[in-house]
Amino acid sequence: MGKRQFRGAENGDGPRKRQRVVHEAPTSEVIHTSRQLRQLLAFDPDLGRSRHGLQSFKLLLDSLLSRDDKTDSAEKRQQHEARFTIVKEYLQSTKPIEDDESSTYLPDIMQTWSNAGQVNNENLLSAVPVVLALLLKLLSQSLELTPIGLGICRTLLQKRQQELISRSLSADKGKAFIISPTLRMLREAVCFDGGAIARPMFRARVSMLKSLARNMGIVHIGEEPEDIKKPSPRTNAVQLFLSALKYLHPEAKKELLAQRDVVTALTRDIKQDLPYLVLDILNGLRDHVLLDNKVPREAKSNFLSSTTLIKISGLYYYRLASDDLPSISDAAHDFLMTACTNPSCGVLRQDSGLYPREADPNAAIPSADLEELGLEAIVWMNKFKTEVPVRNFVLSNLLQNLRPWSSVKQSELITAIFKVAPELIADFFIKNKSFTFEPKLSATWIGYAAFLFNTVALPLPEYFCRGSGYAELPPPTSIVMDNILPLPLNQKALSRCLTNKARMISFFATRILILAVQKLDTAVKMHQDPAHSSKFHNNQALWTEAARRLVDEFCQRSPGIKEMINSYRSIPEDDILHREAASQLLRLYYEVIPQVALMAKFDVSPLLETALKRLSKQEKQKEAASEEDGEIDPRDFALSLKELENLLAIAGYSPGMRWFAATEQLTLSPFTTLLKVYVEALHGVSLAPVRQVLDFVAVEQQVVPAKDKGHPGISVLLETLKELTASSPSSLAALWPFLDKCLTRCTTAPVKYLEMLQDLAKDAEDEVLTVSPLVAAIIEQLPFAAKATDSKTTLDGLSRFLPKFLGYSAAVGESKPLLEAALAVMSDSFTKGLGKSLAVPKKHPFKQTKGGKSTEVKQDTNNTAAEGKKPESGDDVAALDSEQLERVLDLPDSLATDNSALIKWQNKSVDELVDEGHAISLISLLASEHASIRKEALVNILKIAAKVQQSEYEEKEQIWLLLSELAETARVAAVSQAVNAVAPLPSTIIAFACHAVNVLRDPTHSLYPKINSLLTRGPFWSVDRVPLADEVLTEEPAVGDSYFAQLNWLLAYLLDGLRTSKDLELFHKKRAKGPLFERLLAVAGNPYMRTPLRMQVLRILYRATKIEGGSTTLVTRFGVVSWLEELLKMKKGLLTTQTQGAAGNIVSSEDEVAVYKGLLKRIWDTCDKGRVKGWSKGGVEGVIA
Amino acid sequence: MSDNKQKSQQEISSEFTSYYLQRATKEFAEDLDKVRTADDFKNDAIHLLVNALQQGTALFSPEEQRRIVETAPERK
Structure with missing residues (x-):
């Protein structure tokens, strides 16, 4: 057996089995006709020949797929056509x-494939899918052959092929040459004809997506790195998956996404994928999962688990770069932004804001x-300081894996998530304890500061709960606090930042604190919303308590105001950006938490002066620079102005x-310097806030008349100075010190x-006396200016x-005659100083109301004109004649003596004595003009006192004390008068005693405590004093809000106590707090005083007019005429606005006007006319007439 | 200059941002140099730094930005 022989070979040079399979290159031949192709692909049990045929076909397909109509020559295109015809004819012949x-397309190829499976020939198992993938790819480009392509796809779904596919897909890991082509073939099939067979393919997923x-x-x-032309099984598998996602219907997608192993595998190694594949994955998932509204939400959330999101977030650090593709980290960022902030993507869950x-x-x-x-009644109020249960736990996990301090994009992602899921803010910082805000001049610290800035800058959720209205209970304070000043921003860290020697660190901390205070302000206002009291339960108190607690916690977490002040002071003068921020922070503290700001007793004047000085310097530099190259940036000026x-x-x-105190630093007072800055500021610089301050201070310090009198306040001065700046800047420059002096003097006296x-x-004899006090100061200072060495320029x-x-x-309604008089006096000074009189234009200056003035002056002029016309209503009310006036204002003398009182009391019981007024009648007798009666009364008073003391009367001690002290006073x-007789006491004392008995x-009388304390103070009363006047007029009422009740009592006794010219003396006598009359007029x-009380004062005045010299004193010493005039004006003003019939008033406003007029007349009638005329230079007569 | 017509808010915002950055880099030049030599200063840190600095523009309302930008010198 050959194989054994091979193994037995001694030298190891022989090829190993595995290598033989891989490296044995297939043979091929060029195909010229479809017939030849058919023969080549015809089933042949000889595996080598089969492979030869397939390889030849593969090369044909490769050449067809590599054609490029644009660059190929005509000859080449012709060749392509011919080759395509071969394939077409072949396909049609085998159809x-x-x-x-059930029809089988390409039966020969399928049989070869099946045979390969049977004999386990891996070369063929690889070659067939390779050819089929290429063929399907080619067919997908031809409309004509689409039906054949579809037929081939359907053939793949047949059982025999399915088994082969399944087998190939689950081949050994190392058999990439089988797995990859199979995956490619399947992908071509899924995509074919717009996914026409994707559905049946998914049905056969057991084999088709096997081992995916x-x-x-x-x-x-x-x-x-991986070769794009030889993609790994992973790349092919991912592409198959993405294609399936693209062409599958939503239900199938849902099922596909539910395959946890597939989903996990998809992103597990994403960091190692080639850029184009990563982009394909991200875009595919975004388009076909995230943004596909037909995919059910739960399918999406199954897919986008914490693990998936964290894997994708790993792409922020993707290293393989590709020049011609978009940045992967940007793509991943966009993907995560969509996935995490769009509720339809299945990750983000609706939370309840800060609850x-x-x-x-x-x-x-x-x-x-x-x-x-x-708040303690709410069980969860203090529960979330160390742990916050959240609904968005997936996002919570993701956030912990991000590093916002090192990447702008990650910081953006987190803040975007915070914005849509505010519950995560507190959660994030509680979990992320490792990272502190300890200052260090490093990129990481700055990155973290920027991230915290963005977090604090996020708005609070609507109504705290993201609902349509406020909830019943306030959100947990600790959570709100974590949203305003997140945990790393604690007092220690922030303080260190503010005091850090690197100024940039303090700048960053300052900016965060600005945002935090602004956010606190919003939060407190939300707590104070009136909506909390309009619900079924009135929870306003609870919310108020929560707001207070919030402010307290903020103060504990924010650095001390002193550190902020010191930090501000340490900023160099030229660092205007930093200075602006620091001053804004302080300002916010004053506005939002004044209780903390005011604690520092911060004197702002030196800093204000520095700022003013710098502005003046910048002005000068600007002037100098404009002639040279212009290095000064006007924007710096505008920024300084903001500081x-x-x-x-x-x-x-x-x-x-101290607005008017000049200092070493400044030659002018802060106010004048500010005035100068305003007048000389660049054109186009908005100075509204400066203007407001000037207005406010000028009126408050009485440099100009108040605005409510129809006067435009400081506008007149500003307009004049502005015009002067335009017309003659040099003369204005000389004017400042003089103006400053006048303004300062005006405020000091x-x-x-x-x-x-x-x-x-x-002299001027004008009834409208409004003129700026500044004019008077100028008159006074002119002679001095004239004498000065530099008088000429001034x-x-x-x-x-x-x-x-x-x-x-004059144009705005100040008294013309007065101004003319002033001009005359000024002219005198000019004559003396300059040798010529004040150059007054021929045209009367007071008539100039030219159009160049600001609209405000115009408007105010109009207003004044309207007022100058005098309101018509009220003027037609006639004065009361003397009889009517007497009826209204004249009360009978209650101390009128009835001598029978001396006897009447003797048979009465103590109760009757006190309660029925016998004691009072007896006291009244002390005012008798006859010394004997007074003596007799005194003896009787002492007897009553003794009788009271021995009685069982409840208030016997006090009554006894009162009577005894009265007797002792007498x-x-x-x-003291060294007369051996009882001198008549001042009526005030007697009247006081009478009224005191009733108290x-x-x-329960509101004055009971005050009278008792007076009685226990000493054995007798000073006859020069008016008892209890000070106590009632200036001291707190002590008993509830009984001020007006006590005043009523005082006025009643004072009226009774004003009978003789000696009494009158007591009323106008100089006292520490001013003469009594003056104080009564002021009251x-x-x-807001009610008419009956004011009538009481008028009655006292009327009483005074009955006493010799009373009226004259009232006019000359207390200006009662002007006083009554003012009351008249006030009432006339009311008449125009008030509707008739304020029920409960004794007299209507109209009647009051008549009373004032009557009283004016009465005063004039009863005064020493000669003296008053002389005193007022006829003014009073004019008023009365 | 001929830009009499009002600048759009976007123009104002970008002009203000560049002014703000210019001021900040001027005021904190020394500290910025130190940050550049810190260990953790990598390629994208410059982006982070610029981003962090210009955040502060958010503390100026659009009106304030306009006010400051529009006082710009009218020179060529």
Whole structure:
């Protein structure tokens, strides 16, 4: 036996059996006719001849498939045609007569194949599928031969062929030469004619897809990459699988995808596949699985398991590059983005936002528990600090395998997933503990910071639960917190970042914190949404508590405000981007968590000054640069301005900002510097925030009249300065120090300038007294400016500035006569300083209302004009005549003495004495003009006191004390006057005692505590004082909100206590907190005070007019005329808006107007007209008339 | 320059991004140099770095970006 002889050969040079099979090259011949082909392929038991025939046919097919109509020459094309005709004729000649399911196409080849199977000839088992694959490929290009192709495919489905296919597919792993062609043949069959037989093929999957998973695992082995022309069984198996996916119907796909071994094998070795195959896999899966809406969702989710996704994510690190193909990592990224964020792909599951899987956001909790325990009543509230149960566990697993710090794409993928599955944010950072945010200047740290930035930048889920409205219960605070400041961003790490010497690290941390505070703000506002109180259960309190807790936790996780401030301070001046960010962060702290921000007692002024200084410097540089090459970027200026805006906002929030204090750093005060920045800013730079601050500070510091009076505030000054910048910048430059001085003086002594204006008004005789106090300051400072060494330039600037300024002031409705008077005074100073008067244009400056002004001035001008017309309503209300006025305002003197009281009390019981007013009547007698009666009353008062003390009367101690102290006061007063008689006490004291008795009778009275504390303070009362006035007017009411009740009591007793000119003295006497009259007028100026109370004040005034000198004092010392005018204006304003009939008011607004007018008249009638005229330069008379 | 008409938001955004990057690289030049010499600085790290720096543009609203970009010098 030959074989044995071979084995027995001594020298080992003889070929081994295995090698013989592989290397024995088949023979072939060129085919010229179809007949020849038919003969070659005819079944021949001789295996060698069969192989010879198949090989010849293969070469023919190869040459046909390699044709290229575009490049081939005409001769070559002709050859092709001839060869194709051979194949065509052969196929037609072998076509079965009956074409049905059982007909066998290519019977000779099939028989050869079958024979090969029987004799186990591997060469033929390989050669037949090779030829069939090529033939099907060729036929798929020819419409004419498609039916024959289909016939061949159907032949493959016959039992005999199926067995052969099955056998080949499951051949030994090493028999790639059999497996691969078989897989190729099947792929051609599946794809043939648009997948016409894919369905029956899938039905025969037991043999057709036999060992698919295993075959996918037979990868190319070797150092060299796989040859595209000789694909490995894996490549062929994958391509067969993808083709099947392409052409199979959804149900079959579902079944195919359910074959776990196949699916796992598909991606297991994907990293080693050639780029084109990877792209085929990704595109195939995307198009025919992910985006195929007919494939059931569960089929997709079965396929896209954690393992598959993780394997695909491994492609982010794919190494084999191909120049002419798209990047694999990009393709994998796109695939994962689609797979993980599109809910129809079967991976993403709907979550409940920030409510973890086990938390029921609408759980019913007994309201008693909620009230008692608050958030603690919710069992799951504190449960998710170390573990969060999630619905998207597949994604959760995938995320842990990604490295966002080293790849932008992976970071993008994670944040995209976070966005659609917010529940994963907290989960991701809780699980990913190994990676910290400890600062280190490395690419990894920066990558991580960027990833955290993106995470914090994600919006909070709608209503926290991604539902259509808020849930009953707030989400767990720890979860919300993890969304705002993820776990790695803890206090320690962030603090280290802020203090790190690498400024870029602090910059990155600052930016993240900005986002975090903004997010916190949103979260808190969501907690405070009014919707929480409109549900069946009022859970507002619970949500409020949760919001508070959230802020607390934020403060614990964020670095301290002081670190932020220090970090800001340490930033070099030129690093404007960093400075802008740091200032924005501080500003946000002031806006969102002021309780923390204010704790630091941060003085913003130095930083503000630095910013202002830098802006001025940039301005200068800009001017210098514009002449040279222009190195200064105006965008830097705009950016610096943003920092300034932030600082201004902080200044607005921090108490004690000194706007008008000049410092060493700045030549001008911060306010004026800001004014300068505003006026001189580049064209096109938006300065709205600066403007707001200027407006606010100017009005607050009384540099200009308040806007509510129809005055446009600082606009007038700004417009003037802006015009001046345009027309004559040099004169403006000289003006700044002077203007700064005037502004500063205006704020340090506002009263002084208001008085100056009043003095000026006397001459001007105008009823509208509105003029900027700044004008007065300018008048005052002009003489000094004129004397200064550089007076010429300053005055020159002023001569341009002042006419414009005064002109605009008048145009917006300031008092023209007053301004004219001011101009006259100013002119004087100019004459002295400049040797010529102020150059006033011939045209009256006050008439200029030219069109070049800002719309705001115009608008305000319009407003003023409307107001200047005086509202008509209210003016037609006539003043009350004296009788009517008396009826309304004159109350009888309650201390009018009734001497019978001296006797009447003696038979009464203590209860009757106190409750029926006998004691009060007796006290009133102390006001008697007769000394004997006063003496008698005093004795009787002491007797009553003794009687009360011995009685069983409940408040006997207090009443006794009151009476005794009253008697003692009277005695002390008498002694101090060195008159051996009881001096008449001031009526205020007596009235007080009378009203106090009524309070002491009723321990529930709101003044009961205050009167008792007064009584226990000392044995007698000071007669110069008005008892309890301070306590009621300035101290807290102590008992609930009884302020107005106490005030009512005080006013009642004061009215009774104002009877004589001596009493009047007490009312206008200078006191620490101002004269009593002044304070009463101020109290009544409160627009929210109810009419009855204000009427009470008016009654006191009326009473004063009845006392000699009362009216004159009221006019000259307390400006009662202007006061009444103001009240009139206020009421007139109300008349236009208010509808009639505010029920409960004693007098309607209209009546009130009449009362004010009547009282004005009464005051004028009863005052010392000569004196008042002199005092007011006729002003009061004008008002009354 | 003739661009009197308003720039589109996209133009503004890209101009602002380039300005922001230019400022950031200027301010943190020293630190960026150090990062470049760090061990973990590989090929795609530059992309990561640029990406991280320009994130900050998100802290400026479109209006603020426009404001800053449009104060740009009008020079050739």
